[in-house]
Amino acid sequence: MKGVGITPAESVEGAAGEGIPSQPGAIDDLLLNELWQECDGASCGLARGEFNKILLDVGGAHNYGFAEGATASRQQQAAYFRGLRLGDLVLARACAAGNERAWERFVAIYRQPLVRAAIAITGSDTLGRELADQLYAELYGLTTHDGERRCPMESYRGRGSLIGWLRSTLAQRHVDHHRRRHREQPLEEYDAPAAATEHEKPAGELTVLESAVEGALERCEAEDRLMLAAYYLDERTLMQIGRVVHIHEATVSRKLKRVCQDLRKQILKNLQSSGMSRRGAEEALGTDPRDLDLNLKKLLQYSQSDAFQEKGGR
């Protein structure tokens, strides 16, 4: 999937359209001056030419916020650039480039919030500080890849705040670390979805029911499936779910209720479409769920339409 994540930037050089610059560095001078003054890149030791290159890289990586294949006019490009966190972007890129002034500024601004976020994520002061130090070392570029210094901040493109990006990165590191460690633990404590196993073929009625459930879940919207997974699988509260999808918890409750009703209708419909009568379909819904061989995690994960092409945060 292009345009999301750290998908290799598609060059905008070949993009047709009136607003697409034909050559790198073809951002309008007035716009570049405006953005340059806004980001105060000079204070981070960044040159104007480097800033121009960063903008082109960021804009091209996400096709200026448009879907793949679409072209953005100059005004849309300008709007995209103006919507970026240019100050954070310049600071992150300057830090990734190893600029000392930028690092001093980064440490002064983000060092303490980074530790606090790590402590909040891990729930432990020791683990939190350890996680923060690891990330800090990684950000500073102590890790190398193929002999080259790699800084995760190069993946920051300014669409969100830098502190948010740091929190997300910390959370990714913590979850990945936790998952790696849990793979080493007994299976009963491992909450990962079970792998597909060979089962005995259930009775015909149950097979029809399983197929109907799978079909109903596949028809669900992504947001509905997310709410179902968060509520029934992750056992998150309505407030937590609401924060994820940016709706009120009461709305989450109503939506969940509606989704469940729709799922039931859809399952009945699927059952009827498979040859059952209405009464038979309703009786099938009264089947003990324990008799069903359904892996909802598997179903939900399968239901996603696309997969990301890059390993996020790894």
Added chain:
Amino acid sequence: MNSNPQLDLHPDAESLNAFMEQALAEHERGQILAHLAGCGRCRQVVYLAQEAAAEMEPVVTAAALRSAARQKSWFRNWRFAWVPVGALAAIVGVSYVVHVRRVEVASEMAKATLSLPQNDAGVSRPPSPPAEIRAAPPIAAAAPRRTAPKAMKPQQPSVASKQLTLSATAPSGGGASEMANASRDEAIAPPGAPGAGYPAMDAAAEYKPAPALAVRQQEQERAAAAYQAQSLATEKRSEANSDKAAKREAIAGMLTPAAPMAHTDASPPHTGSYDAGGRLKKSGTFAVYTAKPTELPSGLPALSGAAAQRSMLAVDSAGGVYLSEGSGIHWESVAKQWTGRAVSVRVQPRLDEYHGAAPLPAAVFEIVNDQGQVWVSTGGRIWKAK
């Protein structure tokens, strides 16, 4: 169906953070949502990141909420106090308005009250405020007794020839209005031609009313107050004529008490008791004025003058006698019916010599010649030896 539900491909931290901060385009948001619906790992990342953000923000949020709650609670705590405060403010406002209106009405009434005497005074008051006149009230001319200050000793005849003393007497009948008229005549009567003036009344003069006339003097004083306004009104009328106005200035100058200044003046004093024989001084009936040299129709300065009601007599330095029946505006020469040279004129009777409850006799002018002989006249035109 994907046989490998465990996703190895996840959105990066930047995309997840942009999703959480709602900084993604709609199509990107849909992709993230679809991934989150099937990826427990990324949902976990989102939950943790949001919890961390929520734990970092409450420091500020809680403080802001506390301050907001404090402000809100302050208002709520005082919400019941606003009612009496508002009522009190309304009462104060109404009281203030009422007070202001009353003050305005009172001030208007005071202005209306004061405007009447002020207007009268404005009509009758001469341009130069004669404070000295007030110091020496016009009714002094009708005072029963008046003694000249010690400094104003009778001058020698040679000096007195340049002096003029106006003496006025109370008219016969002795009514208050008549006395006021007499005082008015005395106050406004210049003995000389236009441009000439009488000396002002002696401010240092003392009043010593005779015991028998104490009651009458009080009446005269009251009448003088009424006369003052009337005399000033007369002066106001004279302002219509420029000649009269000039004359009024001369009169005002004449009526200026000059006794204290007379003693400091290096020139021969024009002040002092007029009568060389000291008769007026002794009489105490009439006001004694210091006189400035004035010119009569003869062009000579007046030496002596006397007034009774509207008739005025003046003697110039050549001994000519002039009569004015028009408050000193027009003078006419009096035919000589006496011997010698007239040196002074005066008015009889002398109040200090008058006793009894009978009305005062009619005023009689007297002319004294250089030999001390006296001629009398009731109207100033026909004279006979006394």
